[in-house]
Amino acid sequence: MDFGFGINRSSTIDLTKTDNGLFRRVCSEEPGARTCMACGSCSATCMASDLSGMSIRKVLLAMQRGQDIRHMLSKCMLCGKCTMVCPRGINTRRLVLTICRLYD
Amino acid sequence: MIYEGKKKIWSDYQKEIPDDHWYYVRSCIRQNFFPASERMFTEITRGVLGRDIYETPHHTTCGGIAYHCDTIPQETAMTIVARQFALMTEAGYENYAPSCITSFGNYAEILETWREYPELEAKIREDLWKACRREFKKPKCLAHSSDLIYHWRDEIAAKARFRLVDRETGDALRIVEHIGCHYAKMFPSKGVGGAEYPYVLAGMIESWGGQVVDYPERRHCCGYGFRQYHVKANRGYCVGNTVKKFESMEPYHPDAIITNCPGCPYFLDRWQYVMAEQTGRTYGSDGFGIPVLTYEELAGLVLGYDPWDLGLQLHQVAVEPLLDKMGIKYDPQAKYLGVDRENLMRPQLPEHLKCF
Ligand code: SF4
Ligand code: SF4
Numbered sequence: 001m002d003f004g005f006g007i008n009r010s011s012t013i014d015l016t017k018t019d020n021g022l023f024r025r026v027c028s029e030e031p032g033a034r035t036c037m038a039c040g041s042c043s044a045t046c047m048a049s050d051l052s053g054m055s056i057r058k059v060l061l062a063m064q065r066g067q068d069i070r071h072m073l074s075k076c077m078l079c080g081k082c083t084m085v086c087p088r089g090i091n092t093r094r095l096v097l098t099i100c101r102l103y104d
Numbered sequence: 105m106i107y108e109g110k111k112k113i114w115s116d117y118q119k120e121i122p123d124d125h126w127y128y129v130r131s132c133i134r135q136n137f138f139p140a141s142e143r144m145f146t147e148i149t150r151g152v153l154g155r156d157i158y159e160t161p162h163h164t165t166c167g168g169i170a171y172h173c174d175t176i177p178q179e180t181a182m183t184i185v186a187r188q189f190a191l192m193t194e195a196g197y198e199n200y201a202p203s204c205i206t207s208f209g210n211y212a213e214i215l216e217t218w219r220e221y222p223e224l225e226a227k228i229r230e231d232l233w234k235a236c237r238r239e240f241k242k243p244k245c246l247a248h249s250s251d252l253i254y255h256w257r258d259e260i261a262a263k264a265r266f267r268l269v270d271r272e273t274g275d276a277l278r279i280v281e282h283i284g285c286h287y288a289k290m291f292p293s294k295g296v297g298g299a300e301y302p303y304v305l306a307g308m309i310e311s312w313g314g315q316v317v318d319y320p321e322r323r324h325c326c327g328y329g330f331r332q333y334h335v336k337a338n339r340g341y342c343v344g345n346t347v348k349k350f351e352s353m354e355p356y357h358p359d360a361i362i363t364n365c366p367g368c369p370y371f372l373d374r375w376q377y378v379m380a381e382q383t384g385r386t387y388g389s390d391g392f393g394i395p396v397l398t399y400e401e402l403a404g405l406v407l408g409y410d411p412w413d414l415g416l417q418l419h420q421v422a423v424e425p426l427l428d429k430m431g432i433k434y435d436p437q438a439k440y441l442g443v444d445r446e447n448l449m450r451p452q453l454p455e456h457l458k459c460f
Contacts, residue, residue: 001381001382001455003339003378003381003382004336004339005336005337005339005340005343006340006382007340007343007344007347007379007382007383008340008341008343008344009344010344010347010348012348
């Protein structure tokens with residue numbers, strides 16, 4: 001029967017079954033990534049964000065949740081605007097490059 | 105569940121519940137969803153327990169739904185509530201018992217706001233006077249109607265004809281208690297047992313012979329959430345919440361769910377049909393769902409009322425498996441006969457969820 005709506009999947013993840021190795025490897029090279037407070041300033045200022053869904057905030061969250069981030073990373077233009085607004089002073093542009101290098 | 109720990113928390117959150125003389129106000133939606141529940145409340149409290157429960161036909165909505173759907177400002181809801189308090193004052197009562205959890209939350213929030221901002225209370229008093237020339241006293245005690253049944257639970261148990269016990273095995277029935285979010289999550293001190301482990305329904309279950317099911321998503325919302333449900337595009341999110349609850353409780357094989365909110369029993373009951381139609385999943389045994397009852401309906405069952413007089417034929421999930429376990433006799437042919445044996449007509453049965 002068509003109700004006109006489906007059932008949204010839960011976004012809960014089981015951390016005991018999640019591989020967040022990439023996040024840990026990234027943090028060992030870019031410890032600042034751990035200080036992200038998910039304010040979203042980077043996403044708000046990103047020119048690619050609106051059109052492509054790229055968001056540093058989401059990338060950091062998805063890595064901790066062991067989720068795929070390729071579709072976001074490939075949209076970054078490395079312009080560095082996000083680095084200028086991050087209140088935690090995270091070098092987000094370099095973070096993108098580090099993640100790309102460590103991504104296997 | 106570490107029972108001693110819960111008992112300690114429950115004892116920290118006990119509230120004074122006067123034993124008699126209550127001004128009772130009905131919910132806007134419960135009589136449509138579960139038509140016999142509120143009538144059963146007055147019948148049990150007045151007829152069986154002999155208490156003074158007063159109602160007035162002048163009572164209106166408390167404005168809670170509109171407030172929580174962001175369609176009226178809080179000052180408007182406050183003025184509506186001020187008028188309800190004026191009706192209580194005029195009737196000579198001091199104890200106020202709403203039947204709706206959202207109303208209860210709304211009243212608690214307004215009284216708390218007035219306590220912190222007396223100038224706002226003064227303004228609302230002035231607005232009420234300008235609007236309808238009424239004045240009011242604030243209730244001495246505000247309690248949800250489930251608090252009252254909780255308060256009188258042992259009196260009901262003493263008069264019970266049936267217990268929450270499996271007649272065949274002698275085991276206590278496993279009952280999930282689901283508390284409406286607005287009961288104690290906003291003001292934990294206003295609910296019996298606090299926000300994390302409200303004891304209001306658990307106390308009834310234990311007193312009437314059942315055992316409470318403790319499961320991981322016990323305090324999760326039923327999924328209704330007002331503006332989420334009312335916007336059709338968001339309903340997948342509502343039912344997604346309900347799926348989460350059922351997936352979490354299913355391994356504990358509950359025999360029934362009881363609730364104290366208008367929306368929760370409706371959504372926990374009706375969504376079982378939607379979930380079954382969309383995924384083929386059912387959560388009870390043998391293709392049935394898990395019966396969902398209001399606490400008044402459960403009180404009516406243990407006191408020996410006829411299940412069809414309690415309106416249980418209007419539930420989506422079949423209640424017969426629960427009645428059979430409790431040993432309650434019922435006439436299957438009378439299921440769809442209403443008051444004065446008027447034919448209510450048999451509904452079309454769902455494809456995946458087993459019903460009668
Ligand atoms: S560097 Fe990348 S993520 Fe940062 S603002 Fe530019 S495009 Fe967006
Ligand atoms: S601006 Fe900085 S702190 Fe804020 S979400 Fe982006 S990376 Fe995190």
